[in-house]
Amino acid sequence: MKAEPVKIAGIGKGLFSPVLGPLLQNRRLLALLAAVTAVLLFFTATGTAAWQCPLKSSLGIACPGCGLTRAMVMFVQGHWQASIQLHAFAPVVLGVAILFAAGSVLPQKLRRRVADRLSAFERRTAISALMVVSLLIYWVLRTIAHI
Secondary structure, eight states: OOOOOOOOOSHHHHHTOOSHHHHTTOHHHHHHHHHHHHHHHHHHHTTOOOOOOHHHHHHSOOOTTTTHHHHHHHHHTTOHHHHHHHOTTHHHHHHHHHHHHHHHHSOHHHHHHHHHHHHHHHHHHOHHHHHHHHHHHHHHHHHHHTO
């Protein structure tokens, strides 16, 4: 009797599923995400605590995004090295926030074209999955370094 080969279907398909491209299709959601980001950046830049990390305040462990808003503010202010030292993903997240803000005001035809191209790029490269995995690895390394 011959054994059937094991087929692992869907693993690669899930990793290569676009995330940002489909988000660009929803103008209201883009506007909401851009507005929330702008408000958080404003409060952080003015020294007003808008949001405390629930993980850090309850368990004392920094989450993967801890320091990200402060790092984004530093990046915008031109303190690039300090920004990246605080959180290496600040330029990436800031770029995505700018993409969302721009996408919320683009005409529908242009927004759809950009979304389709971004979706195709995400399917080819799995960039979204790679960024999430990279962020988690970065978080683990930061957590170990502070123990």
